[in-house]
Amino acid sequence: MRRFKLLLEYDGCAYAGWQRQLNAMSVQQRVEEALRRLTGEGELTITGASRTDAGVHALGQTAHFDSDTAIPAEKLSFALNTLLPDDIRVRHSQEVSISFHARFSAIGKEYRYWYYAHPHASALYRNLSWHVIYPLDLEKMRREAMTMLGTHDFAPFAASGSVVKDTRRTVDAISLSEAGPFIELRVHGNGFLYNMVRILAGTLAQVGSGKRAPGAIERALETGSRLELGATAPPQGLTLLRVDYPEELCLPPT
Numbered sequence: 423m424r425r426f427k428l429l430l431e432y433d434g435c436a437y438a439g440w441q442r443q444l445n446a447m448s449v450q451q452r453v454e455e456a457l458r459r460l461t462g463e464g465e466l467t468i469t470g471a472s473r474t475d476a477g478v479h480a481l482g483q484t485a486h487f488d489s490d491t492a493i494p495a496e497k498l499s500f501a502l503n504t505l506l507p508d509d510i511r512v513r514h515s516q517e518v519s520i521s522f523h524a525r526f527s528a529i530g531k532e533y534r535y536w537y538y539a540h541p542h543a544s545a546l547y548r549n550l551s552w553h554v555i556y557p558l559d560l561e562k563m564r565r566e567a568m569t570m571l572g573t574h575d576f577a578p579f580a581a582s583g584s585v586v587k588d589t590r591r592t593v594d595a596i597s598l599s600e601a602g603p604f605i606e607l608r609v610h611g612n613g614f615l616y617n618m619v620r621i622l623a624g625t626l627a628q629v630g631s632g633k634r635a636p637g638a639i640e641r642a643l644e645t646g647s648r649l650e651l652g653a654t655a656p657p658q659g660l661t662l663l664r665v666d667y668p669e670e671l672c673l674p675p676t
Contacts, residue, residue: 425486435509463490466488468487486522527671535609577589596610620657
């Protein structure tokens with residue numbers, strides 16, 4: 423049995439998220455169906471690094487699976503892409519050590535959130551961004567975002583239904599940039615709670631529009647109150663850009 427690592431890109435609009443669902447189509451299910459057809463292994467399952475929500479996209483989702491297929495690792499991506507729908511693509515495939523785990527070996531993740539700040543919605547980018555009709559003060563948003571940096575108990579940023587026991591995370595990089603009507607939020611950390619980035623995006627939009635007083639994030643971290651933060655931003659603006667791993671775990675087995 424060999425372990426394979428996949429780098430995946432997908433448009434999440436048509437899916438109920440990454441994780442397999444009982445009554446809805448997921449990205450995981452589509453990839454597993456393609457893998458089973460390709461290898462002939464009916465019980466094959468894959469494990470993803472991030473359980474992206476319904477409507478959320480990925481440029482750098484990572485997954486692993488075990489198989490005794492004889493297909494060369496570097497050819498798997500080409501073969502799988504002939505069996506996958508157009509909104510899911512395998513960008514890279516390789517064999518890795520059996521000790522590699524897409525979820526538990528991860529040491530960092532980076533997400534991007536796109537706002538489309540314009541009086542009129544975009545026809546082309548409606549499924550990749552959040553249309554915000556009111557002006558946003560980028561400098562106010564930047565100052566607010568900087569209070570996320572560091573290691574904190576981010577429990578106020580966890581959506582209801584989150585079951586993790588440890589809500590401490592480290593955010594080590596955050597930035598906001600502007601290009602025309604687009605405002606891009608990027609955030610990198612060692613891990614994220616359920617809906618954490620979308621709650622951050624929603625809070626920054628309210629601070630940037632003047633609908634919420636600056637210092638909301640700092641107040642939430644001090645009090646532990648979700649009420650200090652803004653509404654959860656829509657999913658279509660969020661994209662998982664990459665997942666980081668120790669380099670030695672990503673080397674081919676010897």
